[in-house]
Amino acid sequence: MKFISWNVNGLRAGIKKGFVDKLYSLNPDVIGLQEIKLSEGQLELELEGYTTYYNYAERKGYSGTAIFTKVQPLAVTYGIGIPEHDNEGRVITMEFDDYYFITCYTPNSKRGLERLDYRMVWEDAFRAYVNALDAKKPVILCGDLNVAHNDIDLANPDANHKSAGFSDEERAKFTELLASGYTDTFRHLYPDTVNVYSWWSNFAKARERNVGWRIDYFVVSNRLIDAVEDSKIHMDVLGSDHCPVELLLK
Template identity: 40%
Template sequence: MKIISWNIDSLNAALTSDSARALLSRDVLYTIQAHQADIIAIQETKLSAKGPTKAHIAKLEEIFANYSVFWRSSVEPARKGYAGTMFLVREGLDVTPTAPQIEAPTTMDFEGRLLTLELENLYVTQVYSPNVGDALVRLADRQQWDILYSNYLSELDKTKPVVAVGDFNVAHKEIDLAHPDRNHFSAGFTDEERAGFSNLLDAGFIDSFRHLHGDVEGVYTWWAQRVKTSKINNSGWRIDYALVSERLGDKVIKSEMIDSGTRQDHTPILIELDI
């Protein structure tokens, strides 16, 4: 089974705009399509509460023929056109989608951050974890989220093994970002967020990339848009992950990043399992 995950930073723009950045995003979608994955997880869709429009669906069907679409958008009382997740599932694959709520603080349960598929022999779930913000204003809420999310995965794991992919918005170790020395108090690399991720792994899950590649350095999934040379200089962060239940560790064949060319921000990740 092959699964791809990508934080797209606006599906609407990628599908309907002709800006330079949108064209780069659309190129990445075609790159993803070429991998012929069984399941494609997309975060930060930024769609309306009504979900994809007819124009969006038509374009998705053009790029991803023979895939079913499952989506979840941000709804009131959360902000409109914010966050959001989507699954594209290869036709013929029998899945049952759910949009779980985990009793998260503030409006997090309404921001479309979690989407789960139940298959015959496992769960595939995706997450767009909350960013704590430049002033760490959401750090306390994020700590609660991390506990509740870990509990949610653990509950799934009691029934079937789990593959959890997405934008976790945290670089776990110093080797997961280019400049750890200057970022210990930055969103995504605070001690609290890193501890939350460690606790998630301790709950019975494996970071599939590290499982296969060990302590390799200089491999990232995100480069800041605001810094024009961030990708050229590979000044990045690894904040997108594919986690698996411990009992799936020996089933992981690949866990890697997909080249997104010159486009900065997130790059897609791919996991392949012998299932």
């Protein structure tokens, strides 16, 4: 099984930049998208071979997630079941025979960490949600989790310890998630690989200079780790300020 995760930074914009061709080139069995920036009825997209599912934010042009799948799920749920966290379209969960698949767009703490307090509440609620699923069957979690976990995961760690996505608080919450029984698949397979990122600022030619952050993940329940064949980051695929990340499962 091939899974892809991609923050498309606006699906309609992504389609104009060749999203559909890139989807078929990557050829995932399941793809989770984040930041689709859609409201219901704004896009009619038929993809041969895929069934499409969307979770829209209440606010127009903001957030939102989607999953396109070749494999029919047993069930699909939207959000995490807590109204205060479910109005931004940030989570879709699919149940398959042997695991749950979750796509997630974690809230950004914003400039000056103005939304950090909410982010901390979200983290605890989301971790509890994932753990409740994991108690039933293993979990595959993908998405823009809006955190670079360690110094190796961004180009300029020393300058960003108080920046959104690399604050001590956000990193500690990701550590707490992993400690609950999960593995960051890319870093598990490539513990010392440097200069591999999934997001670049649009300023100062950051992508051309590869001044980036690794904030897009495939995280799996520990008991799935032996089934992980590879975890890839497609830095060469353009069309968003993020690039796609991939999980190959035996």
